[in-house]
Amino acid sequence: MDSARRFACCLLICVSLWSSGVKCYRRPNIVLILTDDLDLTMGGLTPLKKTQRLIGDAGMSFTNAFVASPLCCPSRASILTGKYPHNHRVVNNTLEGNCSSAAWQKSEEPNVFPALLRSAAGYQTFFAGKYLNQYGRSAAGGLQHVPPGWNYWVGLDQDSRYYNYTLSVNGKPQKHGADYSKDYLTDLLANVSLDFLQYKSSYQPFFMMVATPAPHHPWTPAPQYQDHYNSTKAPRDPNFDHHGKDKHWLIRQAKTPMANSSVEFLDTAFRKRWQTLLSVDDLVETIVQRLEVRGELDNTYIFFTSDNGYHTGQFSLPMDKRQLYEFDIRVPLMVRGPKIKPNQTSQMLVANVDLGPTFLDIAGYDLNKTQMDGMSFLPILHGQMNSSSWRTDILVEYEGEGSDVSIPSCPLLGPGLWFCYPDCVCEDAFNNTYACVRTVTPSVNLQYCEFDDNEVFVEVYNLTADPFQLNNIAKSIEQEVLEEMNHRLMMLQSCSGATCRTAGVFDPRYKFDPRQMFQSHSWRLNRRRQKLK
Numbered sequence: 434m435d436s437a438r439r440f441a442c443c444l445l446i447c448v449s450l451w452s453s454g455v456k457c458y459r460r461p462n463i464v465l466i467l468t469d470d471l472d473l474t475m476g477g478l479t480p481l482k483k484t485q486r487l488i489g490d491a492g493m494s495f496t497n498a499f500v501a502s503p504l505c506c507p508s509r510a511s512i513l514t515g516k517y518p519h520n521h522r523v524v525n526n527t528l529e530g531n532c533s534s535a536a537w538q539k540s541e542e543p544n545v546f547p548a549l550l551r552s553a554a555g556y557q558t559f560f561a562g563k564y565l566n567q568y569g570r571s572a573a574g575g576l577q578h579v580p581p582g583w584n585y586w587v588g589l590d591q592d593s594r595y596y597n598y599t600l601s602v603n604g605k606p607q608k609h610g611a612d613y614s615k616d617y618l619t620d621l622l623a624n625v626s627l628d629f630l631q632y633k634s635s636y637q638p639f640f641m642m643v644a645t646p647a648p649h650h651p652w653t654p655a656p657q658y659q660d661h662y663n664s665t666k667a668p669r670d671p672n673f674d675h676h677g678k679d680k681h682w683l684i685r686q687a688k689t690p691m692a693n694s695s696v697e698f699l700d701t702a703f704r705k706r707w708q709t710l711l712s713v714d715d716l717v718e719t720i721v722q723r724l725e726v727r728g729e730l731d732n733t734y735i736f737f738t739s740d741n742g743y744h745t746g747q748f749s750l751p752m753d754k755r756q757l758y759e760f761d762i763r764v765p766l767m768v769r770g771p772k773i774k775p776n777q778t779s780q781m782l783v784a785n786v787d788l789g790p791t792f793l794d795i796a797g798y799d800l801n802k803t804q805m806d807g808m809s810f811l812p813i814l815h816g817q818m819n820s821s822s823w824r825t826d827i828l829v830e831y832e833g834e835g836s837d838v839s840i841p842s843c844p845l846l847g848p849g850l851w852f853c854y855p856d857c858v859c860e861d862a863f864n865n866t867y868a869c870v871r872t873v874t875p876s877v878n879l880q881y882c883e884f885d886d887n888e889v890f891v892e893v894y895n896l897t898a899d900p901f902q903l904n905n906i907a908k909s910i911e912q913e914v915l916e917e918m919n920h921r922l923m924m925l926q927s928c929s930g931a932t933c934r935t936a937g938v939f940d941p942r943y944k945f946d947p948r949q950m951f952q953s954h955s956w957r958l959n960r961r962r963q964k965l966k
């Protein structure tokens with residue numbers, strides 16, 4: 434049966450049930466609000482008071498939600514595909530790294546979860562905001578490219594802006610200036626979301642994704658919020674301006690203590706980030722209120738999260754994401770919706786690769802038909818999953834960005850580095866390339882990482898004893914645990930679909946399989962050979 438007939442049919446059933454006074458079942462709607470660079474560990478949720486009340490307090494907040502890669506484009510690709518980076522092949526924010534590239538558009542984009550929601554599950558789909566960083570470039574098909582999966586498309590041209598930007602409105606360019614009441618992007622995204630709610634068909638369930646650039650650089654607040662938090666400073670946590678002498682090469686290069694100019698710069702950035710979040714908080718309230726007025730709130734799941742975390746001053750790095758530490762890989766995640774009890778906190782381990790599977794599960798789509806690496810956490814939301822049967826680890830993968838030539842403002846540094854401001858302290862390098870296993874069980878909270886650099890550097894943290902990751906225990910941890918984590922990492926780095934969901938080292942179901950080790954080794958060697966070419 435084609436989808437139009439199926440829905441007409443479903444509608445009839447609903448109408449006849451309605452007239453006989455029986456409550457009819459409608460498939461739930463789904464809203465995803467995705468922020469950009471919003472941390473959890475530095476108090477990023479503090480300005481989002483209404484969001485916490487309307488989503489977190491009304492549903493479930495996750496304390497152990499992670500991203501598969503702490504950088505916009507790879508992370509967004511993981512959300513859309515439900516895959517780890519080694520499977521979706523988006524490795525950085527550039528076209529060469531597959532961010533919105535022709536190869537991505539051909540091999541991955543047709544199978545993203547919104548495409549399945551639309552074509553196979555009969556959802557109406559709406560997108561507004563920042564998509565993939567290179568979206569809109571002529572080499573990426575220009576603004577006329579409306580990615581498959583979306584019935585209504587309001588996509589931002591390229592990277593984050595607040596004013597002076599161009600949108601693709603269903604494939605047609607729409608230019609915006611810098612007049613607050615007409616152009617402020619966070620507010621505009623709220624307004625177009627309301628338009629969608631008003632004009633969509635009421636016969637089909639909907640999926641709505643609103644992706645704010647806030648609180649990403651250039652951190653331009655709305656005029657009414659520009660004086661807020663004007664004495665707030667970045668938190669001086671134990672890892673703030675702490676020299677990471679036992680960490681990988683890039684961190685060892687950071688200057689401790691930081692120059693005053695760096696400290697001033699990062700405190701200003703921190704304040705402005707919070708100011709921009711006040712408009713995100715308004716956007717969330719606007720959407721939730723409208724759903725309530727329309728009588729659709731009770732049948733709508735609302736997810737709120739971010740594409741990666743952020744740091745300001747940790748281990749003397751002025752500001753960015755792209756590191757393996759908690760501040761960059763851990764993100765907020767709050768969900769409200771049907772059959773989710775209010776005011777719950779879950780410690781269970783979830784990742785951004787799980788979002789797509791969870792949405793498809795809500796829509797009743799058979800997940801066995803997908804190639805996704807993540808898993809649906811709908812049973813957690815519904816209180817039908819306990820920690821002894823849930824997964825115990827996830828993979829984090831990052832391929833460092835660098836410049837082929839010396840950064841002009843820092844000629845002494847040589848090539849291979851990236852984002853060296855404001856005082857020639859670099860936030861990234863080609864050899865900041867790593868993969869980690871992040872393990873969370875009720876009794877273990879561990880991270881094991883390996884670098885693809887000249888030192889084949891290893892970092893291990895026991896987060897139970899050391900939540901700020903001050904002590905790399907790679908040299909002191911039991912050798913057997915170290916070896917098993919190494920095997921597990923190699924297995925996950927070559928996993929695909931169901932093999933990404935197998936039992937981790939601290940899972941009672943775990944069994945060490947030497948064949949996996951052999952396969953993983955050869956995969957890794959191949960990758961190294963390719964790099965050397």
Ligand SMILES: *[C@@H]1O[C@H](CO)[C@@H](O)[C@H](O)[C@H]1NC(C)=O
Nearest residue numbers: 522524529530531536537540
């Ligand atoms: C880009 O994606 C294509 C298709 O998946 C893949 O063949 C290619 O290796 C990827 N490029 C990189 C740099 O990973």
Ligand SMILES: *[C@@H]1O[C@H](CO)[C@@H](O)[C@H](O)[C@H]1NC(C)=O
Nearest residue numbers: 595596597598609610611653
């Ligand atoms: C927007 O563009 C105008 C004209 O080029 C410029 O004067 C203004 O400073 C820009 N504003 C922002 C916030 O980028």
Ligand SMILES: *[C@@H]1O[C@H](CO)[C@@H](O)[C@H](O)[C@H]1NC(C)=O
Nearest residue numbers: 613614615616617620621624
């Ligand atoms: C959004 O809509 C409100 C209410 O209609 C309006 O006051 C505001 O100027 C709009 N903002 C933008 C950026 O379109």
Ligand SMILES: *[C@@H]1O[C@H](CO)[C@@H](O)[C@H](O)[C@H]1NC(C)=O
Nearest residue numbers: 658659660661662663664665
């Ligand atoms: C800080 O904000 C308050 C109002 O919130 C304002 O009265 C004060 O002038 C601001 N201070 C600075 C230095 O901008």
Ligand SMILES: *[C@@H]1O[C@H](CO)[C@@H](O)[C@H](O)[C@H]1NC(C)=O
Nearest residue numbers: 690691692693694695696697
């Ligand atoms: C940095 O600021 C501190 C106080 O905020 C001051 O004591 C110190 O001298 C300054 N350092 C430099 C190099 O300006």
Ligand SMILES: *[C@@H]1O[C@H](CO)[C@@H](O)[C@H](O)[C@H]1NC(C)=O
Nearest residue numbers: 489490491492774775776777
């Ligand atoms: C959630 O908890 C807060 C604080 O304890 C309380 O004020 C609120 O009423 C609770 N919300 C719900 C929906 O139970």
Ligand SMILES: *[C@@H]1O[C@H](CO)[C@@H](O)[C@H](O)[C@H]1NC(C)=O
Nearest residue numbers: 797798799800801802803931
């Ligand atoms: C999906 O596959 C699993 C494992 O093979 C099986 O147990 C489950 O019943 C399948 N689900 C559906 C809906 O077919």
Ligand SMILES: *[C@@H]1O[C@H](CO)[C@@H](O)[C@H](O)[C@H]1NC(C)=O
Nearest residue numbers: 812817818819820821822823
């Ligand atoms: C956890 O769930 C599994 C399967 O759903 C069940 O067999 C087990 O008894 C549960 N354990 C606890 C401690 O509730």
Ligand SMILES: *[C@@H]1O[C@H](CO)[C@@H](O)[C@H](O)[C@H]1NC(C)=O
Nearest residue numbers: 524525527529530833834835
């Ligand atoms: C992005 O990845 C591609 C493919 O690995 C690489 O050629 C390019 O140099 C990377 N870009 C940056 C800025 O590191």
Ligand SMILES: *[C@@H]1O[C@H](CO)[C@@H](O)[C@H](O)[C@H]1NC(C)=O
Nearest residue numbers: 682848849862864886887888
């Ligand atoms: C990382 O790359 C930089 C720049 O190319 C180089 O100077 C440094 O020695 C490398 N470090 C490691 C551990 O590979």
Ligand SMILES: *[C@@H]1O[C@H](CO)[C@@H](O)[C@H](O)[C@H]1NC(C)=O
Nearest residue numbers: 879895896897898899910914
């Ligand atoms: C981590 O630290 C906790 C608390 O100090 C300790 O009980 C546990 O054994 C440590 N785990 C590992 C793997 O070292």
